[in-house]
Amino acid sequence: MYTKANLAALRVKKxxxxxxxxxxxxxxxxxxxxxxxxxxxxLKLKVGVSMTAGLFEGATFYFILTIPPSYPFHAPTVVCTSRAWHPNIDLHTGLVSLPILTKDWRPVLSINTVVFALQLMFIEPTEHYAVNKPAAAALSSNPDLFREQVRxxxxxxxxxxxxxESHRLAGVADGKGGGHGAAKRKRGFGESMDTEAVQTTLEAMRIQVRRR
Known part of the structure; x- marks a missing residue:
């Protein structure tokens, strides 16, 4: 006879x-x-997210996804084990706060969806659902300050x-080295990152959820 944990593990395999x-x-x-x-x-996964462009370019962040026995009816708990300056990551516990992990979770969603949401979190940072209040305040009121804090x-x-912990070569903090000059420091959060394609994919995911 299958237990809830067995059923959750089967869904994870899928x-x-x-x-x-x-x-x-x-x-x-x-x-x-x-x-x-x-x-x-x-029911325990380690996910690494590496950014090759944008504000977090050159950084790799690691997360532990803990899958509950009631999965997929309840969302995984996601903790960032790499210290990150981000509004949606608790600075001390690493707990990730995203609507897809709470109120917007649906059984039709999957680990694939969660991983994609973690990628988008670094492409388009937002102050919504913030657990790092200073980071959220800087992002909302002074984006240049937020960029400097991230660097x-x-x-x-x-x-x-x-x-x-350092993700980059020495000199990045002052805009030297690693190819991060003044021009790149002025880049918008979503610029040159095919944001339209990202938003189209997100909307398709939302439509799928509504149809189910």
Missing amino acids: DIAELSQHRLNATHASTSIDFPDGTRNL RSLAGGSLFGVQF
């Missing part, structure tokens, strides 16, 4: 099979997926007494 065939990928983002506990625990965090600096 999700992973779909990921291997048709993984949703935002432009200039890539992902890696692993089971840190091996095949004995399919400082990725270069291994500190913000509000919190030390970050």
